[in-house]
Amino acid sequence: MTSPSPDGDRLAEAFWTVARRLRHRTKIALEPWDLSPSLARALSVLARDGELRLSALAEKLRIVPRSATEVVDDLQRMALVTRRPDPDDRRAVLVALTERGARISQAILQARQAEGERFFAALDPSDRADLARVLRKLSEL
Numbered sequence: 001m002t003s004p005s006p007d008g009d010r011l012a013e014a015f016w017t018v019a020r021r022l023r024h025r026t027k028i029a030l031e032p033w034d035l036s037p038s039l040a041r042a043l044s045v046l047a048r049d050g051e052l053r054l055s056a057l058a059e060k061l062r063i064v065p066r067s068a069t070e071v072v073d074d075l076q077r078m079a080l081v082t083r084r085p086d087p088d089d090r091r092a093v094l095v096a097l098t099e100r101g102a103r104i105s106q107a108i109l110q111a112r113q114a115e116g117e118r119f120f121a122a123l124d125p126s127d128r129a130d131l132a133r134v135l136r137k138l139s140e141l
Contacts, residue, residue: 022119029115033104035078040108042071043080043097047105051096053086080104 023037030040038061045060046052052060058068072095075081080101086092097105120128 022116025115025119026112029111030108032111033108035104035108039071039074040112042068042075043101043105043108046081046095046097047102047109051094054083054093054095057095075101 026037030037033040035043042057042061045057049056049060054068054072055065057072058065061068061071063071072081072083076083079098081095082098083093083095086094120131123131
């Protein structure tokens with residue numbers, strides 16, 4: 001059995017430090033809408049994919065259906081999504097953004113993009129391209 005690489009440990013720690021900082025800055029960027037990152041992520045999925053069955057939303061968010069129900073409950077209380085019966089399966093529920101949800105989703109996208117630009121501004125274009133390449137490669141593993 002081989003021992004863990006000190007370089008691997010340092011890389012992992014550096015990665016998690018950056019991830020925590022980016023998540024914190026994203027959380028701050030979401031404050032005007034009083035949304036958690038998980039609620040914002042659900043809005044983003046619905047904005048990108050359109051109306052979805054609750055089970056499909058859960059799958060795309062990589063959460064269990066019960067948790068997706070709670071997310072949709074929260075979003076519905078905020079008038080950001082609507083539910084309706086699926087005409088193809090009466091047992092299933094479809095979830096869609098309201099007009100307000102679509103507007104807020106777009107505003108959040110713009111705020112997150114601006115925050116990402118500020119966050120990565122410390123990197124020159126070459127470093128940003130290298131980071132993007134490395135992250136794509138790691139995402140494909």
